[in-house]
Amino acid sequence: MPRLAISPEFPAELGALAQPARRDVVVAVRRFMQGVAGAPHPERIRGAGDPRVATLRLAEGHRGVVVRQRDVHWLLTVLPDAEAWAYGRRHRFGVNTALGVVEMWDAEALGRAEPALRRAAAATSARLFADNCDTDLAELGVDRRLLPLIRLITDDLALEALEPLLPPTQYQPLAALARGESLAGAWRELDACRAVPPDGRPVDPDDFAAALLRSPDRAVFVGSPRELNHVLDAPDWCVFLHPPQHRLAYHGPYERPVLVTGGAGTGKTLVALHRAVCLARRGAGPVLLVTFSQKLSADLSARLDLLAEDEEVRERIEVGNVDRLAHRVVSEAEGRAPALADSADLVALWEESGGGRSPAFLLREWEQVVLAQNLRTLEEYLAAPRPGRGVDLGPAEREAVWRAVEHVTGRLRERGKRTLLQLAAEASLLLGRTTGDLLGDEEPSREPYRHIVVDEAQDLHPAQWRLLRAAVPYAPDDLFITGDPHQRVLDTRVPLGSVGIDAVTTRLRVSHRLPQEILAWAVRLRGGGPADGLVNGAQEMYGFRSPGHGPRPMVRAYDSPEEELTGLAVQVREWVRDGVPPREIGVAARTAGLVRDARAALRDLGVGVTTLHGMKGLEFRRVAVIGVTDGIVPAPGALTPAAEDPAARAHDLQRERGLLYVACTRARELLYVSHTGRASPFLPT
Numbered sequence: 001m002p003r004l005a006i007s008p009e010f011p012a013e014l015g016a017l018a019q020p021a022r023r024d025v026v027v028a029v030r031r032f033m034q035g036v037a038g039a040p041h042p043e044r045i046r047g048a049g050d051p052r053v054a055t056l057r058l059a060e061g062h063r064g065v066v067v068r069q070r071d072v073h074w075l076l077t078v079l080p081d082a083e084a085w086a087y088g089r090r091h092r093f094g095v096n097t098a099l100g101v102v103e104m105w106d107a108e109a110l111g112r113a114e115p116a117l118r119r120a121a122a123a124t125s126a127r128l129f130a131d132n133c134d135t136d137l138a139e140l141g142v143d144r145r146l147l148p149l150i151r152l153i154t155d156d157l158a159l160e161a162l163e164p165l166l167p168p169t170q171y172q173p174l175a176a177l178a179r180g181e182s183l184a185g186a187w188r189e190l191d192a193c194r195a196v197p198p199d200g201r202p203v204d205p206d207d208f209a210a211a212l213l214r215s216p217d218r219a220v221f222v223g224s225p226r227e228l229n230h231v232l233d234a235p236d237w238c239v240f241l242h243p244p245q246h247r248l249a250y251h252g253p254y255e256r257p258v259l260v261t262g263g264a265g266t267g268k269t270l271v272a273l274h275r276a277v278c279l280a281r282r283g284a285g286p287v288l289l290v291t292f293s294q295k296l297s298a299d300l301s302a303r304l305d306l307l308a309e310d311e312e313v314r315e316r317i318e319v320g321n322v323d324r325l326a327h328r329v330v331s332e333a334e335g336r337a338p339a340l341a342d343s344a345d346l347v348a349l350w351e352e353s354g355g356g357r358s359p360a361f362l363l364r365e366w367e368q369v370v371l372a373q374n375l376r377t378l379e380e381y382l383a384a385p386r387p388g389r390g391v392d393l394g395p396a397e398r399e400a401v402w403r404a405v406e407h408v409t410g411r412l413r414e415r416g417k418r419t420l421l422q423l424a425a426e427a428s429l430l431l432g433r434t435t436g437d438l439l440g441d442e443e444p445s446r447e448p449y450r451h452i453v454v455d456e457a458q459d460l461h462p463a464q465w466r467l468l469r470a471a472v473p474y475a476p477d478d479l480f481i482t483g484d485p486h487q488r489v490l491d492t493r494v495p496l497g498s499v500g501i502d503a504v505t506t507r508l509r510v511s512h513r514l515p516q517e518i519l520a521w522a523v524r525l526r527g528g529g530p531a532d533g534l535v536n537g538a539q540e541m542y543g544f545r546s547p548g549h550g551p552r553p554m555v556r557a558y559d560s561p562e563e564e565l566t567g568l569a570v571q572v573r574e575w576v577r578d579g580v581p582p583r584e585i586g587v588a589a590r591t592a593g594l595v596r597d598a599r600a601a602l603r604d605l606g607v608g609v610t611t612l613h614g615m616k617g618l619e620f621r622r623v624a625v626i627g628v629t630d631g632i633v634p635a636p637g638a639l640t641p642a643a644e645d646p647a648a649r650a651h652d653l654q655r656e657r658g659l660l661y662v663a664c665t666r667a668r669e670l671l672y673v674s675h676t677g678r679a680s681p682f683l684p685t
């Protein structure tokens with residue numbers, strides 16, 4: 001029976017076909033896989049540059065194009081007959097001799113570029129790769145069929161013009177050499193293109209099947225009709241990860257916790273989802289996939305349903321948020337659901353606490369110093385560092401603050417209420433009790449999970465990290481964490497090392513969501529500077545890039561709020577008229593009032609409107625952010641007065657900036673930003 005591998009273009013082209021051709025194609029591919037009588041068979045293409053290329057007749061007037069070697073068939077695309085034959089003639093295929101991955105390129109398009117390269121080469125004796133001999137290039141996997149063309153390249157611009165026509169595994173090492181890097185530097189670029197770590201054996205360029213297995217971004221083998229259906233029906237991110245994403249998600253056991261950072265749209269959530277599935281397939285024990293809020297966990301759960309097509313695997317993964325975990329652990333230990341303190345109660349308690357500072361100051365001190373370091377006594381508090389707090393407190397002031405903390409916690413206790421962070425701290429203590437009830441018959445119920453995968457990790461509080469640490473045993477593959485310190489929307493900034501998580505950090509650099517134009521604008525908005533938290537030290541934005549292009553963000557200034565809302569409605573209507581489904585449009589604003597007004601202005605359109613906070617973790621084709629006006633963003637009420645605590649104010653400003661950055665980086669295609677009067681100081685000029 002033939003072995004069949006599907007390329008990512010095939011489901012995309014299939015999706016573009018009308019019925020009944022689409023159905024016929026699926027039936028024909030299934031029959032081909034099963035080798036049943038009457039199944040389509042490979043037919044040679046006259047004049048094809050590669051004898052391994054053939055077509056399969058899949059429906060009336062439509063053919064699939066395959067590259068075959070013995071029983072292995074790589075199904076590339078499905079096209080009308082004449083186009084399929086032309087496709088087969090145009091393309092060349094190979095195995096990269098350095099990495100062992102499959103490559104293909106459009107030889108006809110490259111041929112069309114050749115005369116211009118020749119003309120440029122005739123005018124100068126300069127050659128970009130003059131210092132690199134053929135052996136060097138061959139060692140870097142440069143295909144000998146491409147060498148004559150590469151030898152014509154005179155400068156960086158000519159190489160850049162060829163980028164879209166060359167396989168990335170050919171272009172990347174050449175671009176590194178062109179930047180003046182050594183062979184070792186070019187090898188580093190190549191290594192970043194690997195999805196599967198090298199197995200130590202030399203690459204056999206004639207073993208196409210092995211090369212396909214090393215290229216999960218270009219081909220996936222399907223062994224049953226169920227697998228075929230999954231590849232054809234599931235969204236592409238379920239099946240084809242980019243090499244660095246794949247390498248991280250499907251790595252063998254990690255000896256230590258892993259932290260994956262990366263800018264907006266680099267695929268952190270996808271990697272977290274795939275890792276959860278990979279761990280669940282191994283079946284060593286329950287997996288918790290955890291994120292920051294309930295809304296995001298519902299979204300993760302829906303995506304996981306698409307990804308984990310095997311029910312048994314899906315059932316091994318629990319999706320939740322940290323607050324819910326804390327709540328459950330405490331409920332189970334106490335036999336009833338704990339009552340939660342609301343924020344109005346808390347403000348009133350801090351007011352009456354006599355701590356000598358504003359309620360906001362005292363609350364921060366409690367959450368960011370006392371609860372963050374799990375301080376239990378006045379002595380511990382007096383001796384504790386207060387990182388991130390801008391106002392020094394002498395011993396007498398600290399004592400006053402401590403009395404205020406005791407007052408508030410005491411009152412809460414009397415009322416039988418706790419905050420979510422208190423629950424997290426208690427839950428981690430409950431899970432951390434190693435002895436359990438020594439007199440009882442029951443085993444202590446500690447470490448309910450074998451693996452925990454954390455997404456949106458930048459906003460977790462130390463108490464929540466301690467809970468997660470206590471919920472999983474120290475063992476290989478215990479914690480896999482993804483997050484972006486630049487997208488923090490809360491105040492916590494904690495290096496994982498300080499909460500007992502000794503993680504190996506790796507970084508994703510390529511945004512597959514944002515076009516370059518939105519990415520560059522958003523990086524300027526964010527300030528491009530480093531962000532702390534999660535990693536030790538600070539994380540730079542340097543190296544964050546995107547392969548795609550699109551229109552530049554539109555920034556519109558209006559004279560009045562009414563005009564701004566009218567402008568929004570006109571813009572969104574135009575998008576809907578363009579054929580963009582309303583669910584693919586996201587609208588956001590900083591204040592609840594503006595959200596309400598925008599909802600009213602867009603009432604009949606079915607478009608979602610939310611706060612900047614609500615945009616976290618989401619993605620849309622087109623995004624409008626309104627009210628990006630001085631006096632609204634940053635929100636004055638969210639800023640600590642500089643006189644009270646200048647460091648806290650600086651953090652507040654950075655957090656507000658991060659919020660706007662998060663909202664603006666949700667757009668896959670187009671971004672529209674508007675303001676009334678003077679623009680927010682965060683907007684790039």
Ligand SMILES: Nc1ncnc2c1ncn2[C@@H]1O[C@H](COP(=O)(O)OP(=O)(O)OP(=O)(O)O)[C@@H](O)[C@H]1O
Nearest residue numbers: 237240241242264265266267268269270512513617
């Ligand atoms: N392998 C892939 N296949 C298809 N699409 C991809 C792939 N990787 C990334 N994308 C695109 O980029 C988007 C971003 O992925 P994801 O949500 O995982 O990124 P993220 O790093 O978690 O983003 P953010 O930090 O901004 O929330 C996806 O929704 C998809 O549009």
